[in-house]
Amino acid sequence: MHTSELKKLLSSMSLEEKIGQLVQLPGNLQQGGLITGPAGNFDLTEEELRLSGSYLSMVGASQLRQLQTEYMARHPHHIPLIFMADVINGYRTAFPIPLAQGCTFRPDLVEEGARVAAKEASAAGLHVTFSPMADMVHDARWGRVMESTGEDAYLNGCMAAAMVRGYQGNLTDRGTIAACLKHFAGYGGAEGGRDYNSVELSCRTLREEYLPAYKAALDAGCAMVMTSFNTLDRIPSTANRWLMRDVLRDEMGFAGVLISDWAAVAELINHGVAEDAAAAAKLAIEAGVDMDMASPCYIKYMKKLVEEGTVSPDLIDQGALRVLELKNLLGLFENPYRFLDEADEEKLILCEEHRLSARRCAEASFVLLKNEQQALPLSSQEKVAVIGPYMNAQTLCGSWAVFAEEKDVYNLQDALLRQQGPENLSFAPGCPMVDPSEQLVGFKCPVAQEQMDLEAALQEAVSLAKAADKVVLALGEHKECTGEAASRGDITLPACQLRLLDEVCKVNENVIVVLFCGRPLDIHALNERAKAILVAWLPGTEGGPALSRTLYGHAAPTGRLSMAFPYAVGQLPLHYTHLKTGRPYNGNPALRFVSRYQDMPNHPLYPFGHGLTYTSFRYSPVQLSNTLLKKGESLTASVIVENTGSRPGTETVQLYIRDQVGSVARPVKELKGFDYITLRPGEEGTVSFTITEEMLRFWNIDMKYTSEPGEFIVFLGPDSQTENAASFTLC
Numbered sequence: 001m002h003t004s005e006l007k008k009l010l011s012s013m014s015l016e017e018k019i020g021q022l023v024q025l026p027g028n029l030q031q032g033g034l035i036t037g038p039a040g041n042f043d044l045t046e047e048e049l050r051l052s053g054s055y056l057s058m059v060g061a062s063q064l065r066q067l068q069t070e071y072m073a074r075h076p077h078h079i080p081l082i083f084m085a086d087v088i089n090g091y092r093t094a095f096p097i098p099l100a101q102g103c104t105f106r107p108d109l110v111e112e113g114a115r116v117a118a119k120e121a122s123a124a125g126l127h128v129t130f131s132p133m134a135d136m137v138h139d140a141r142w143g144r145v146m147e148s149t150g151e152d153a154y155l156n157g158c159m160a161a162a163m164v165r166g167y168q169g170n171l172t173d174r175g176t177i178a179a180c181l182k183h184f185a186g187y188g189g190a191e192g193g194r195d196y197n198s199v200e201l202s203c204r205t206l207r208e209e210y211l212p213a214y215k216a217a218l219d220a221g222c223a224m225v226m227t228s229f230n231t232l233d234r235i236p237s238t239a240n241r242w243l244m245r246d247v248l249r250d251e252m253g254f255a256g257v258l259i260s261d262w263a264a265v266a267e268l269i270n271h272g273v274a275e276d277a278a279a280a281a282k283l284a285i286e287a288g289v290d291m292d293m294a295s296p297c298y299i300k301y302m303k304k305l306v307e308e309g310t311v312s313p314d315l316i317d318q319g320a321l322r323v324l325e326l327k328n329l330l331g332l333f334e335n336p337y338r339f340l341d342e343a344d345e346e347k348l349i350l351c352e353e354h355r356l357s358a359r360r361c362a363e364a365s366f367v368l369l370k371n372e373q374q375a376l377p378l379s380s381q382e383k384v385a386v387i388g389p390y391m392n393a394q395t396l397c398g399s400w401a402v403f404a405e406e407k408d409v410y411n412l413q414d415a416l417l418r419q420q421g422p423e424n425l426s427f428a429p430g431c432p433m434v435d436p437s438e439q440l441v442g443f444k445c446p447v448a449q450e451q452m453d454l455e456a457a458l459q460e461a462v463s464l465a466k467a468a469d470k471v472v473l474a475l476g477e478h479k480e481c482t483g484e485a486a487s488r489g490d491i492t493l494p495a496c497q498l499r500l501l502d503e504v505c506k507v508n509e510n511v512i513v514v515l516f517c518g519r520p521l522d523i524h525a526l527n528e529r530a531k532a533i534l535v536a537w538l539p540g541t542e543g544g545p546a547l548s549r550t551l552y553g554h555a556a557p558t559g560r561l562s563m564a565f566p567y568a569v570g571q572l573p574l575h576y577t578h579l580k581t582g583r584p585y586n587g588n589p590a591l592r593f594v595s596r597y598q599d600m601p602n603h604p605l606y607p608f609g610h611g612l613t614y615t616s617f618r619y620s621p622v623q624l625s626n627t628l629l630k631k632g633e634s635l636t637a638s639v640i641v642e643n644t645g646s647r648p649g650t651e652t653v654q655l656y657i658r659d660q661v662g663s664v665a666r667p668v669k670e671l672k673g674f675d676y677i678t679l680r681p682g683e684e685g686t687v688s689f690t691i692t693e694e695m696l697r698f699w700n701i702d703m704k705y706t707s708e709p710g711e712f713i714v715f716l717g718p719d720s721q722t723e724n725a726a727s728f729t730l731c
């Protein structure tokens with residue numbers, strides 16, 4: 001439809017119809033819909049139900065075909081519904097959790113994953129996914145770090161943009177869906193790492209560290225944006241006119257649909273900025289929130305607010321037009337079923353190609369934290385005991401893969417047996433995933449584990465460990481310990497797993513820990529005991545095969561930490577891009593009056609960017625094409641990388657820049673680029689990056705986004721702690 005036709009359509013609609021376009025009802029109001037937030041009290045009339053223009057969390061080709069057909073027949077202008085849901089790390093074929101996808105440092109793989117998700121979801125009738133989440137995260141206590149791609153603004157931006165490209169294509173391509181960027185803004189900065197908590201950020205830090213990743217997704221053409229639950233500068237985002245109108249729309253140029261998060265309009269009452277639902281509706285629409293997700297505020301109160309002159313009818317027109325434009329962009333007026341297709345749904349979901357893509361992404365996301373005496377890879381001749389509650393767990397998809405099914409997961413034990421045969425392998429759970437005393441509120445451990453005889457399970461594991469050459473310990477946190485509303489004050493492994501580790505280490509010195517988690521954990525105790533640690537995260541449907549291939553060296557781990565593993569929870573929040581302080585700690589513990597902890601290091605156990613593989617690399621010093629950089633020109637920074645090990649391997653080279661002196665304090669280092677190179681043993685290759693003045697800009701003392709002349713240090717190395725550097729001057 002042409003814009004003029006859309007406007008004509010809008011002008012022929014009643015006020016109730018227009019408001020209906022601004023409403024998204026939770027799927028559980030219909031049969032088969034999922035619920036992903038607190039159930040609200042809707043008490044809809046026939047007419048309200050008939051006019052509400054969108055559903056959340058309903059999927060399935062035949063179900064949505066029927067719903068769409070019946071709805072359109074009853075709608076006065078036969079305007080189609082738009083279906084949205086959370087397709088976060090895959091639809092039915094689950095990919096690794098987003099934090100793990102960040103660890104790939106491979107936007108191409110992340111884009112492919114989003115495309116696979118879009119193909120499956122669009123066949124099942126979905127039009128929009130609530131992804132990417134581009135929230136900056138610095139605090140591993142926050143359960144939603146698993147949904148982000150990590151602690152770095154630049155990496156997050158690359159990944160968010162890749163997801164948008166993957167989901168959307170150009171939106172007319174078959175198998176695409178629209179993307180919705182979230183949670184705008186600053187949600188990941190929750191105080192104390194507690195979900196839904198307040199965020200306290202300076203305007204400068206918001207702009208420097210938080211907005212760039214959102215901006216990258218918008219620049220990639222992301223169709224929608226979602227508000228965040230938190231306050232920023234004491235104003236809840238969903239009522240923050242400055243944030244939504246001045247920053248998001250005017251500065252960042254966003255012209256699409258802005259939707260609230262689940263019930264966030266109604267929650268303005270809990271925040272204490274609205275006295276009732278009508279006041280909340282007024283605040284939100286005036287802030288620029290087009291759609292009200294899963295709250296009764298717009299549908300129940302907006303009509304009266306407009307009729308009594310409290311809310312301008314222009315705001316309703318603007319919001320409704322944007323929703324109609326989105327429906328039009330998706331082609332729903334021409335074909336309200338879009339790519340919904342029962343046959344495609346059957347054929348595409350969990351097809352071999354999609355499983356293979358998920359496996360490749362999982363392999364690229366594993367991070368080898370340490371590997372003493374080349375404990376990994378395993379050899380087929382060794383006797384290996386695979387022990388721990390994750391050795392045969394089906395719960396590998398993470399709590400946001402809401403449409404993935406555990407029965408479709410290929411677990412580690414099955415994959416190992418298929419790949420290696422039973423001869424040199426033995427298996428035992430050793431202990432439950434969580435201690436019975438640490439049961440998660442609202443979630444039950446699998447029954448078998450609840451009834452596990454703890455001592456007998458431990459003894460069985462110890463005797464297998466004794467008889468083996470090496471032990472693979474599959475440990476980790478319960479999948480429900482991460483995700484929304486899963487903040488934790490203690491991020492160590494459950495006591496029963498640490499006891500299992502102790503007992504196994506007593507009888508076998510070759511212990512390899514495979515760690516399943518949705519956040520960086522405090523593993524400093526475990527770190528001293530294990531010969532090797534491979535972080536598997538929550539690797540998705542094909543987690544088992546990806547791991548068995550990696551453990552036996554058919555694939556090599558190449559992932560790099562997208563978020564540091566802290567030394568202990570007391571360091572949080574933590575990020576490598578911290579500012580220079582007046583009293584920096586230089587590592588000399590004899591110095592008293594410096595910025596440091598007395599009882600633990602300042603630096604994390606494993607830093608951002610860290611990850612080993614099955615070979616080793618040597619870096620040459622950094623070469624610069626010039627030591628002067630003029631505005632409008634560029635210089636090249638390069639390094640020669642040599643494979644010094646005995647296996648072929650892939651190295652991810654990272655470019656960091658430090659601004660030596662600025663009008664405001666500058667970070668010690670910031671990631672500005674990354675690239676990978678694959679080398680045979682003994683082979684060397686050059687990796688180069690172009691540096692331009694634009695890459696050196698920041699929000700200066702006058703709040704102008706600009707660069708300042710002076711000295712800059714360029715680092716090229718394997719992680720954020722690299723000191724391999726050279727300097728140039730910007731003039």
Ligand code: BGC
Nearest residue numbers: 036037086130182261262484
């Ligand atoms: C979450 C969003 C999600 C929405 C819909 C909310 O609770 O914060 O990330 O998209 O629910 O399920």
Ligand code: BGC
Nearest residue numbers: 582583584591592593594595
């Ligand atoms: C402290 C001040 C103190 C000053 C003089 C500084 O290190 O921060 O509180 O008054 O020394 O002793």
